[in-house]
Amino acid sequence: MFTKVLVAEDYEIANQGIIRILNDQIGIHNIQEAKYCDDAYLKFRKAYNDNDAFELLITDLSFKQDHKVQTRTSGIELIQDIRSIQPDIKVIVYSQENRPDKINMLFEKYHINGYVCKGQNAIKELISCVNGVYQNQKIVPPELSNNPDSGSMIHLDDLDMLLLEELSYGYTKKEIRLKLIEQNITPNGESSIDKRVSRLFDNFKAKNTTHLVAIVKDLGLL
Amino acid sequence: MFTKVLVAEDYEIANQGIIRILNDQIGIHNIQEAKYCDDAYLKFRKAYNDNDAFELLITDLSFKQDHKVQTRTSGIELIQDIRSIQPDIKVIVYSQENRPDKINMLFEKYHINGYVCKGQNAIKELISCVNGVYQNQKIVPPELSNNPDSGSMIHLDDLDMLLLEELSYGYTKKEIRLKLIEQNITPNGESSIDKRVSRLFDNFKAKNTTHLVAIVKDLGLL
DNA sequence: ATCCAAAATACAGAAATCTGTAAGGACATT
DNA sequence: AATGTCCTTACAGATTTCTGTATTTTGGAT
Numbered sequence A, B: 001m002f003t004k005v006l007v008a009e010d011y012e013i014a015n016q017g018i019i020r021i022l023n024d025q026i027g028i029h030n031i032q033e034a035k036y037c038d039d040a041y042l043k044f045r046k047a048y049n050d051n052d053a054f055e056l057l058i059t060d061l062s063f064k065q066d067h068k069v070q071t072r073t074s075g076i077e078l079i080q081d082i083r084s085i086q087p088d089i090k091v092i093v094y095s096q097e098n099r100p101d102k103i104n105m106l107f108e109k110y111h112i113n114g115y116v117c118k119g120q121n122a123i124k125e126l127i128s129c130v131n132g133v134y135q136n137q138k139i140v141p142p143e144l145s146n147n148p149d150s151g152s153m154i155h156l157d158d159l160d161m162l163l164l165e166e167l168s169y170g171y172t173k174k175e176i177r178l179k180l181i182e183q184n185i186t187p188n189g190e191s192s193i194d195k196r197v198s199r200l201f202d203n204f205k206a207k208n209t210t211h212l213v214a215i216v217k218d219l220g221l222l
Numbered sequence C: 001a002t003c004c005a006a007a008a009t010a011c012a013g014a015a016a017t018c019t020g021t022a023a024g025g026a027c028a029t030t
Numbered sequence D: 001a002a003t004g005t006c007c008t009t010a011c012a013g014a015t016t017t018c019t020g021t022a023t024t025t026t027g028g029a030t
Helices: A012-026 A037-049 A075-085 A100-110 A122-134 A142-146 A158-168 A173-182 A190-204 A209-219 B012-026 B037-049 B075-085 B100-110 B122-134 B158-168 B173-182 B190-204 B209-219
Strands: A004-008 A030-034 A056-059 A090-095 A114-117 B004-008 B030-034 B056-059 B090-095 B114-117
Touching: A004 A012, A004 A037, A012 A030, A012 A122, A012 B012, A012 B122, A030 A037, A037 A056, A037 A075, A056 A075, A056 A122, A075 A090, A075 A100, A090 A122, A100 A114, A100 A142, A114 A122, A122 B012, A158 A173, A158 A190, A158 A209, A158 B209, A173 A190, A190 A209, A209 B158, A209 B209, B004 B012, B004 B037, B012 B030, B012 B122, B030 B037, B037 B056, B037 B075, B056 B075, B056 B122, B075 B090, B075 B100, B090 B122, B100 B114, B114 B122, B158 B173, B158 B190, B158 B209, B173 B190, B190 B209
Parallel strands: A004 A030, A004 A056, A056 A090, A090 A114, B004 B030, B004 B056, B056 B090, B090 B114
Antiparallel strands: none
16 A cells, blocks of 8 residues: 555645545555645655655645745646656545546546545545555546446537637627637638537537526536 | 534535534534435434524535435525524534635525635634634634625625526526516516616626626626 | 538528617605 | 606617528548
8 A cells, every 4th residue: 555645635624534534544654734735745845855755646626825825726736746756656636526527637638546526425435546546546436437428528629618718708709700810710700600609509508608608617617 | 602513514524524623622512414405404303393403503505416316405505494494593604615705695695604614724713613603793704804805795686696597597688578577576677687787797897698697607606 | 633521601681689768657855 | 746866668779699501611532
């Protein structure tokens, strides 16, 4: 089993809970905790430089910022920074987020090794996740692996996302068209944009632009 | 100090943490916990019917739903249901949410007694919140009470919220008008709705309906 | 080079949005 | 009763949205 673990979680009640589980139920005793991303990074650096590196990082995604000035405010930055130095460190993300799209993105883009969703079964899931990751498995939360419709997810390309974003800012299609032309993005015909947005209507079962943006906001894609 | 407390929090690691704090640091020993809203409600009803009612409810806002069928999925419904039976019960909401508008809404609309934000100082804040609420104070989280612009919040009445909601569902103003007439809500003239929405445009500096809904979603009011 | 299918675009018309003006009613003050 | 203010509503016109159809362009396969 892992012998040395770093826990980055700003929410101190959870922080303590995680450490207790690692300690009592998994038998890991060499644990360091950090309530700030920057603090986590410093502890990581120190251990790495002392040739006593961490084997596993368990981190939250969002860190509230208080009075202290932080250079990192999200777990993603922390993961990137740490992986750039120690690429083989195992990473478990442990967060509130339960939207399939977002969790999948973490695995695909940042190659995390496991994800545990804060929730009713966090204790059990955390234990099996740590065990699985130790055996080099990729541990997806059960909500996701059981969910059949996560595979049928609609794939949105960059232009789709751009359109959704611009629409959510209240720009008209004419204005968006001009922006696309300025940035040399094709297609940029007004009716091409219409068509694309209409397809999004179908995908998300939206009645109109306002509805579409509301849906996408709810899904957390914007 | 309170002698009997109900803790509704689906996230079990936090759940345990809260109970430990109440126990060890505040000296409340008669605590019941619930990981589901419905479960919390049943425990409340039982205690109330047994003439051994709870004095304080500490609840999260969002409850993830798993396989069990729940009639209540949000802490707000739980609060409403419980308050309709025992109006004088003290309520502390304890949640991830840190958007001022939403927290203010909880105090104004649901008359909660205290709010604690999950975060770095949750332990300290929870302790002082329970103490303050016991002394009939209204305990606003420090992030909010220090924030000067929280006072300048735009006040939205029920009709405003209704309109925003319907617009976010993609209904046209004609459709919304008909709904208002059906429910005997005035004003319901088409241009009255227009005027009201235009006022919302001004309030939120929105360019059009889509932009407005996006802004309101971001603020967490919808 | 030719053909085909998919994508991009133009165009058009019905519906909806947004904005302004004006008319009518409710209500309080004088 | 008269006045003024606020709110509701009707109406109108310019713009935008949304949905079709038709035409052109693109890129790959033969």
